[in-house]
Each structure stands twice: as structure tokens, then as C-alpha cells.
Amino acid sequence: MANDDPSKEELEATIQRLQQEVDFLKGQARAQQMEHESARSWLIDTIRHLLTEHNSASISYTLEQLGQVFALCACSLWRRDRQQQVEICSEWHSARLQLDTQWLDTLLTKHQDQFPALSAGRHQILPEALTPASLADKGIRHSLLIPVQRNHHTEGFLVLHSMQPRTWPEQYLEQISVLADLLFSVQDRQQLLRTLADRDTRFQYAMEASRDGLWDWNIPSGHIYFSRSYLRMLGYRSDELPGTLDTLRDYFLHPEDAERVITQYMAAIDNHRPNMNLEFRMLHQNGSVLWIYSRAKFVEPDAQGRPRRCVGINADITDFIKSQEELLAAKTQADTANKTKSEFLARMSHEIRTPMNAIIGLGHLLQDTTLNEQQKSYLSSMGTAAESLLHIINQVLDFSKIETGKIMLENAHFDLDQVFEKLSRLFEISALHRAVDIVYDIRSDVPRFLRGDASRLSQVISHLITNALQYSTTNQVVVGVTRVKSNSKHVTLEFTITDFGVGMSQAQVEQLQAILLKGGGEWDGKAGFGLSICNHLVSLMDGRIQIRSKEGQGCKISFTARFENSHIGPRSVHDQPHSLNKLRVLIVDDNTIARNIIASTAHSLRMHTDTTDSAANALEKIRTADAQGKPYHLVLMDYKMPLIDGLQATAMIKQDSALGTKPLVLLISSYHRDEIFKDNDNANLVDGFLSKPVSESRLFDTISHAITKDHPLRDLMTPDAEESGEDDEFLNHLRVLLVEDNLVNQQVARGILKKKGIDVRVANNGREAVELFATEGDQFDMILMDLEMPEMDGYEATQVIRQGQINTAIPIIAITAQAMRGDRERCLAAGMDGYLSKPIMPDMLYRTLSDMVRTRTTKKDTNNF
Numbered sequence: 001m002a003n004d005d006p007s008k009e010e011l012e013a014t015i016q017r018l019q020q021e022v023d024f025l026k027g028q029a030r031a032q033q034m035e036h037e038s039a040r041s042w043l044i045d046t047i048r049h050l051l052t053e054h055n056s057a058s059i060s061y062t063l064e065q066l067g068q069v070f071a072l073c074a075c076s077l078w079r080r081d082r083q084q085q086v087e088i089c090s091e092w093h094s095a096r097l098q099l100d101t102q103w104l105d106t107l108l109t110k111h112q113d114q115f116p117a118l119s120a121g122r123h124q125i126l127p128e129a130l131t132p133a134s135l136a137d138k139g140i141r142h143s144l145l146i147p148v149q150r151n152h153h154t155e156g157f158l159v160l161h162s163m164q165p166r167t168w169p170e171q172y173l174e175q176i177s178v179l180a181d182l183l184f185s186v187q188d189r190q191q192l193l194r195t196l197a198d199r200d201t202r203f204q205y206a207m208e209a210s211r212d213g214l215w216d217w218n219i220p221s222g223h224i225y226f227s228r229s230y231l232r233m234l235g236y237r238s239d240e241l242p243g244t245l246d247t248l249r250d251y252f253l254h255p256e257d258a259e260r261v262i263t264q265y266m267a268a269i270d271n272h273r274p275n276m277n278l279e280f281r282m283l284h285q286n287g288s289v290l291w292i293y294s295r296a297k298f299v300e301p302d303a304q305g306r307p308r309r310c311v312g313i314n315a316d317i318t319d320f321i322k323s324q325e326e327l328l329a330a331k332t333q334a335d336t337a338n339k340t341k342s343e344f345l346a347r348m349s350h351e352i353r354t355p356m357n358a359i360i361g362l363g364h365l366l367q368d369t370t371l372n373e374q375q376k377s378y379l380s381s382m383g384t385a386a387e388s389l390l391h392i393i394n395q396v397l398d399f400s401k402i403e404t405g406k407i408m409l410e411n412a413h414f415d416l417d418q419v420f421e422k423l424s425r426l427f428e429i430s431a432l433h434r435a436v437d438i439v440y441d442i443r444s445d446v447p448r449f450l451r452g453d454a455s456r457l458s459q460v461i462s463h464l465i466t467n468a469l470q471y472s473t474t475n476q477v478v479v480g481v482t483r484v485k486s487n488s489k490h491v492t493l494e495f496t497i498t499d500f501g502v503g504m505s506q507a508q509v510e511q512l513q514a515i516l517l518k519g520g521g522e523w524d525g526k527a528g529f530g531l532s533i534c535n536h537l538v539s540l541m542d543g544r545i546q547i548r549s550k551e552g553q554g555c556k557i558s559f560t561a562r563f564e565n566s567h568i569g570p571r572s573v574h575d576q577p578h579s580l581n582k583l584r585v586l587i588v589d590d591n592t593i594a595r596n597i598i599a600s601t602a603h604s605l606r607m608h609t610d611t612t613d614s615a616a617n618a619l620e621k622i623r624t625a626d627a628q629g630k631p632y633h634l635v636l637m638d639y640k641m642p643l644i645d646g647l648q649a650t651a652m653i654k655q656d657s658a659l660g661t662k663p664l665v666l667l668i669s670s671y672h673r674d675e676i677f678k679d680n681d682n683a684n685l686v687d688g689f690l691s692k693p694v695s696e697s698r699l700f701d702t703i704s705h706a707i708t709k710d711h712p713l714r715d716l717m718t719p720d721a722e723e724s725g726e727d728d729e730f731l732n733h734l735r736v737l738l739v740e741d742n743l744v745n746q747q748v749a750r751g752i753l754k755k756k757g758i759d760v761r762v763a764n765n766g767r768e769a770v771e772l773f774a775t776e777g778d779q780f781d782m783i784l785m786d787l788e789m790p791e792m793d794g795y796e797a798t799q800v801i802r803q804g805q806i807n808t809a810i811p812i813i814a815i816t817a818q819a820m821r822g823d824r825e826r827c828l829a830a831g832m833d834g835y836l837s838k839p840i841m842p843d844m845l846y847r848t849l850s851d852m853v854r855t856r857t858t859k860k861d862t863n864n865f
Contacts, residue, residue, distance in 0.1 A: 044175070062179070063077070064092045073162060077091070077156065077180075077183055077184070107132060115145075141165055144160040211229070217312075252282050278296070291317050292315065296312035377678065419458050423465070439479070452563040476593070478498040491562070492560055503550050503553050506550075542560075543560035580703065582717070584607070584625070584632050588611075633713055634664050650685050664706050669692065689702075734756075736760050737769065737772070741790060773806065774804065777810070785813065787815070813832065815836050833852060
């Protein structure tokens with residue numbers, strides 16, 4: 001039987017082999033233990049080293065040592081930028097191993113959810129399934145990602161690569177994490193040092209390039225640092241003088257300014273001022289004087305708030321100071337020249353105005369002497385020429401007044417109709433403007449009588465008309481006047497000068513308007529100094545100039561001006577017992593705008609109006625109307641018309657034997673009457689003459705003068721008894737209390753009311769009316785109440801009467817000169833029964849009063865019933 005048990009020798013051999021293996025394993029264990037101890041010792045030493053060494057070489061050296069100690073093939077540092085992209089900032093790898101520098105950013109972007117440990121700030125081994133091909137192709141089988149976190153935010157990673165899979169003891173991972181954080185800190189310090197070095201270099205370059213000098217004063221020690229540019233400004237080298245306060249006082253500061261400057265700095269230190277600016281003189285090494293502007297800031301305060309350091313910049317302003325002195329000298333010289341010019345203009349004003357005053361004054365005296373028609377014509381033309389010359393002189397002499405601010409406006413009563421009549425005459429007699437039409441459109445609500453400076457107003461309008469005629473290449477200019485707003489004291493009017501010429505572009509309009517807003521200046525040399533004067537005068541009238549224009553469509557220049565109301569009322573006072581509403585009028589003018597304006601004026605006088613554009617058409621219309629039994633009573637004929645002028649047309653009408661009823665012809669012209677009628681046989685055929693511009697009052701006066709008492713048309717101007725008889729019954733012996741503060745308006749109203757047999761008592765203001773009504777209220781049937789009055793206005797007086805004890809239901813009719821939107825509603829809300837606007841039309845007043853009486857009588861009858 002065979003024996004299978006091992007022999008003694010075999011057992012001993014096995015035991016010996018096993019003992020050798022145990023000894024080998026123990027050797028390996030001791031080697032690994034020594035390796036671990038060496039790695040741990042290296043990590044601790046490296047961490048200590050990085051805490052003291054901060055150069056950029058430490059990062060590269062540490063990465064290399066890390067790879068060698070742990071048998072790695074590559075180590076790298078990665079950072080996140082502001083866009084959260086990850087990029088490599090430092091790396092080490094074994095020889096001939098080049099890795100992709102974008103793999104980690106691509107990996108984290110695509111598979112962010114696969115790295116929960118990294119998001120939590122813990123290390124993570126890259127799964128084999130996510131290992132990029134760029135790493136696998138290099139033989140890398142293991143990648144450890146260690147995040148670096150600050151303030152709970154991952155700023156980057158330390159990545160360790162190995163060719164073989166491996167495990168990492170926890171104590172290594174903790175120490176490697178600390179190492180990674182230290183590497184980032186070293187990198188941050190290096191970046192900060194580079195930034196500081198760049199800033200210092202940039203500052204040094206800037207100071208070298210600048211003419212300014214930097215200084216830094218250590219206040220406790222008295223040491224002062226002077227930059228090279230500071231010393232170069234004063235002509236010194238950097239090592240020539242010690243940097244002390246004594247050097248500043250004894251060498252640099254001007255002797256006359258040294259104590260003042262040092263004292264001001266010391267006072268600023270004692271008062272704990274944060275900064276200060278000074279202007280003083282310093283001395284150059286060659287003895288020349290420099291003017292310095294110094295800006296200083298006090299910093300690093302001690303426990304008591306006293307600064308221990310002061311830094312500042314000195315700027316050389318010598319050239320600026322010299323320029324200021326030269327500018328001051330030039331200004332003084334210019335002021336002297338302006339004063340001399342103003343004195344010259346003032347002297348010229350006196351010398352020119354003295355003979356002009358004699359010419360104009362003697363002309364007025366000459367008018368009171370016995371003159372024939374030809375002499376009167378010559379005298380009138382001479383007066384117009386003298387006023388034109390005076391107007392030009394005023395424009396020239398106003399320059400000096402505007403520059404010195406001494407121009408002042410007059411405040412006197414004037415007639416707006418006369419202003420435009422003189423303007424019309426001025427432009428009509430000028431040879432330059434004979435080929436153009438100037439049309440005046442004065443709205444019916446514009447007051448005729450005002451208080452202000454008529455001369456300055458005429459000057460502004462005249463210049464704007466002149467500009468329109470000279471620079472627009474137009475043959476027609478329209479001058480319009482409208483009322484903008486008014487109250488009991490003032491009225492604001494808008495004047496517009498419209499041409500139909502070449503116009504201006506929007507850019508030109510904006511440029512010109514900007515110049516006017518600045519209060520002066522020129523524009524392409526065209527407007528001249530006159531436009532600046534106009535702008536200044538308009539501003540003195542509490543107005544402003546506006547310009548509207550389009551290329552090829554003309555230009556409209558408008559300005560507003562405020563005037564005081566005249567004490568004689570807004571319009572002339574006429575005794576108008578006659579009505580014109582039965583008269584048929586034909587207006588003949590070749591200018592469409594002028595024709596429409598005259599027609600509007602005639603309509604305002606309630607006349608029946610037709611228009612035509614030529615003498616031939618006028619004659620045809622007159623014949624047709626006469627044949628139909630509806631003849632024209634008046635013809636308003638413009639004198640200056642093409643082909644057939646006004647005088648020739650008048651002769652054709654008057655000499656037409658086919659006409660059963662020949663109308664009266666009123667000739668309209670801007671020329672003087674004598675200039676037209678002289679040596680003209682047709683002059684005697686004209687029934688009346690009307691100067692432009694045609695206003696309501698002037699047209700009414702001319703018609704009233706032409707239709708004499710014995711003229712057949714007089715019957716048409718007398719109101720029908722049947723039309724007024726019924727109203728007269730209501731108005732006869734009506735007792736009216738008139739509350740009005742204007743004496744002229746009182747006189748007018750009393751005259752109108754008394755014609756219908758109305759008994760009138762007058763109260764001069766609201767308070768007087770209330771007091772009178774309190775004692776005699778039952779003696780009145782009606783109250784006419786003005787709204788704007790001193791002491792107590794019409795609104796308050798009405799409320800007091802309504803709240804009284806006597807006759808509280810008496811009809812009260814408001815009378816106002818404003819006629820603004822909302823006035824009627826306000827009057828009715830105050831307890832008034834009716835509303836009339838000035839100027840008061842007699843027919844409207846009679847009708848309103850009779851309606852009030854009729855309504856009240858009807859109410860009484862109803863109540864009695």
C-alpha cells in the first residue's frame with residue numbers, strides 16, 4: 001500500500017517556503033507602510049511649505065511632486081470663470097503625455113447630474129463609463145476629481161490621473177483637499193501681486209507722463225514723499241533735497257505764501273477735515289514763479305480722529321492764470337469800447353432827434369394853418385416820411401439800449417387801428433413794395449383801444465413784414481391779429497406775419513428758434529440785428545416769437561404781446577341809432593385774402609355781402625342784381641386792381657344808364673386820398689374813401705358819412721316800428737339797476753337804455769350795489785351786473801343779493817368783456833339769469849331785457865292763476 005503522506009523533508013521544505021512568503025509579505029507591508037508614511041510626511045511638509053512660499057514655481061513643483069509620490073501620470077488645476085466655464089490653469093504630466101484641455105468643461109456641461117458628490121463639495125472618482133475617449137486613448141484608467149470650495153461655492157478642481165485603478169485612503173484625501181485649497185490660494189496671491197504690480201507700474205507711468213506732482217506727507221514724522229514729476233515741475237532732481245516739511249517751506253513755497261499755506265494745512269488737520277483745495281505760488285529752482293492748484297486728502301485717522309497721513313496732487317495752472325489775466329484785460333478793453341460806442345450812439349440820438357423833433361413838430365403846427373388840398377397832401381407825405389425815418393433811427397439806436405439793458409417801454413393809450421393805418425401807409429408808399437399786397441386781418445374781438453407802447457409794437461411788426469418781403473420772394477403778406485386771452489386788467493394779442501414764398505426747412509426753423517430762445521444772435525446774416533431787437537422787445541411785452549415754416553409753402557412768424565386795457569373801453573363809442581342789416585354790399589378786390597377779410601368785417605356789421613374779383617365781374621353782378629329787383633346799395637371797391645382800377649370801375653358803374661338803382665361806391669386803398677384823386681376826373685364820382693386796414697369802426701363811420709340824412713338809403717337804416725313795438729311795450733318804464741365801474745361804459749349803457757324809456761340807476765361797484773339793493777331792492781325790476789369790478793365783483797354781489805331778504809328773485813344779467821369759454825356756465829352757477837358779452841349790441845340788449853320781462857310776467861300770471 002502506497003504511502004501518500006508527505007515526507008518530513010517535504011514538510012520542512014513547504015514550511016520553509018511558506019516562511020519565506022510570510023517574510024516577503026511582511027517586507028512588502030513594511031515597504032507600503034514606509035511608502036504611506038513617506039507620502040503622509042510629504043503632504044504635511046508640502047502644506048507647511050505652501051503656507052510660507054507664495055511664488056508661481058511652487059504650484060508647478062508641487063504638482064510634479066504629487067504625481068511622483070503617488071505614482072500618477074498627470075495632475076492639473078482647473079478654475080471656473082464668471083461664465084461658469086471650467087478651464088485649466090496649471091498642470092503636470094509625465095513625459096510624452098499630452099491631454100485635452102477642454103475635456104472637463106465638456107464633461108461637466110453634459111453630465112452635471114452624474115456628479116452629485118462634486119456638487120456637495122466631496123471628491124469623486126470618474127466613472128469608467130464617463131471617461132472621455134481623449135483620456136482612455138492615452139491609457140488613463142483612473143481619474144480622481146477633488147473640488148475646491150469657498151463660501152459654499154465650487155471655484156475649481158484638482159484632478160489626479162493614473163494608468164491603473166487604485167484606492168485612496170481617507171486621510172490622504174483630506175490632506176490632498178487641503179493641498180488643493182492651498183494651491184488655489186497661492187494662485188490667488190500671485191494674481192493679486194500681478195494686479196498690484198501692474199497698477200503700480202501704470203501709476204508710475206501716468207505720473208511720469210503727467211505734469212502733475214504727487215506728494216505723500218507722514219504727518220507725525222514730518223517726512224514727505226515728492227514724486228519725480230513733482231520735483232521735475234520745480235526743476236530739482238530726486239536726490240537733491242531731503243523730503244521734509246522744512247524743504248517744502250524753505251525751498252518750494254513762495255516766501256509770501258509759505259506761512260499761509262502751512263497754516264491752512266495745520267488748521268485742516270486740527271479740524272479733522274477730510275480734504276481741502278488750495279491755490280498758491282511756488283518757486284522754480286531758476287527763480288520763476290509758478291501758480292499751483294493743490295488737491296489734498298487726509299487719511300488714516302488716529303483714535304481721536306486726527307489724520308496721520310495726507311496725500312495730494314499739485315497741478316501747474318500758471319498758463320491758466322495768465323490767460324485769465326489776459327482775458328480780464330481784453331474784457332476791460334471791450335467794455336471801454338462798448339461804453340464809447342454807447343456814448344456815441346446816445347450823442348447821435350440827441351443830435352438826430354433834435355432836428356427830427358423840429359420837423360415833425362412844425363408839421364403838426366402847419367396843419368392848423370390854412371392850406372389847400374395840394375399843400376395838405378404834401379404835408380401828409382412829409383409827415384409819413386419823417387415817421388419812417390424816425391422808425392429807422394429807432395432801430396439803429398436800440399442796439400445800445402439792448403446791450404446796456406436800458407431799453408424801456410412806454411405805457412400810453414393808443415389806437416390799434418391807427419397803428420396799422422400808419423404801417424399800411426408806410427409800406428404802400430415805398431417803391432420797394434409797390435408790386436406786393438399786404439393784407440391786414442384784424443379779428444372783430446380785438447380791442448381797438450389799448451394801453452402800451454405803440455411805437456415799439458409798430459417797430460416789431462414793420463421789421464417782420466420787411467423780412468417777409470425781402471427774403472421770401474413772395475408777392476403777398478398777410479398780417480393778422482387775434483385775441484388770445486383777457487381779463488379786467490390786461491389783454492394778450494397774437495400778431496402773425498404770413499408769407500407764401502420759399503419757406504424754410506425744419507432744421508433752419510429749429511436753428512432760428514434756438515437762437516431766439518437764447519436771446520440774440522444772427523442767422524445766416526439775413527435777419528440782421530433787427531430780429532434780435534424784435535425778440536428783445538417782444539420779451540419786454542411779456543410775449544415770445546414763434547416760427548412755423550415748410551420749404552416751398554411759405555413762413556408764418558407770430559408773436560404774442562400783453563397790453564393793459566384802456567380806461568376808455570376796448571372800442572370807440574358810437575351813437576348807433578341805425579342798423580345796417582338791410583343793406584346789400586358788393587366787395588370788389590382782386591386779392592382773395594383781402595376780399596374775404598373785408599367781407600368778414602362787413603358781416604360783423606350784419607350787412608348782406610357778396611364778393612367778386614374784378615371790375616368787369618362787379619359790373620355784371622350789379623346789372624344782374626338790379627334787373628332782379630335786388631340792387632346793391634354799397635360797393636366796397638379796391639383801388640389797385642389789374643386792367644381796370646377802382647376809379648375807372650367807379651366811373652363805369654356811375655355812367656351805366658341801364659342801371660335803375662346805382663349803388664354808392666366806397667374806394668379802399670393804402671394810398672393817401674389826395675394821391676389818388678389828384679387830377680383824376682373820376683374822383684368826384686366816388687361816394688367815400690376808406691384807408692386800409694378796414695376795421696369795423698372805420699367802415700361804419702364811412703358808411704354813416706356817405707348815407708346822409710336825406711339819402712334814400714337812410715330809410716333802410718331805420719328799424720321797423722313793427723319789429724320793435726312789442727319789445728318797447730315791455731321796456732317802457734322798466735326799472736334797471738346798472739352795476740358798472742367804468743364811467744364811459746356807464747354813459748353808453750344809460751344812453752342805450754334811455755332810448756327805450758327805461759329808468760336807470762347806477763352803482764359803481766358790487767359793494768355799492770349790494771348796499772343800495774338792501775334798502776331799495778323792491779324799486780328795481782332788473783339788474784345789469786358787470787363781472788370784473790373793484791371792492792366786490794359781480795359774482796359775489798349776485799350771491800349776496802340772492803341770499804338777502806328783498807326781491808331775491810330779481811332777474812340779473814351778467815355783462816363781461818372776457819367772453820371766455822365757461823364764463824356763461826359760471827354766471828348761471830352764481831345765480832344769474834342771463835349773459836351778455838361786450839361790446840353790447842343794442843338790439844341784443846333790448847331783446848334780452850324784453851325776454852326776461854316776458855318770462856317773469858308769464859310766471860306771475862301762472863302763479864296767480
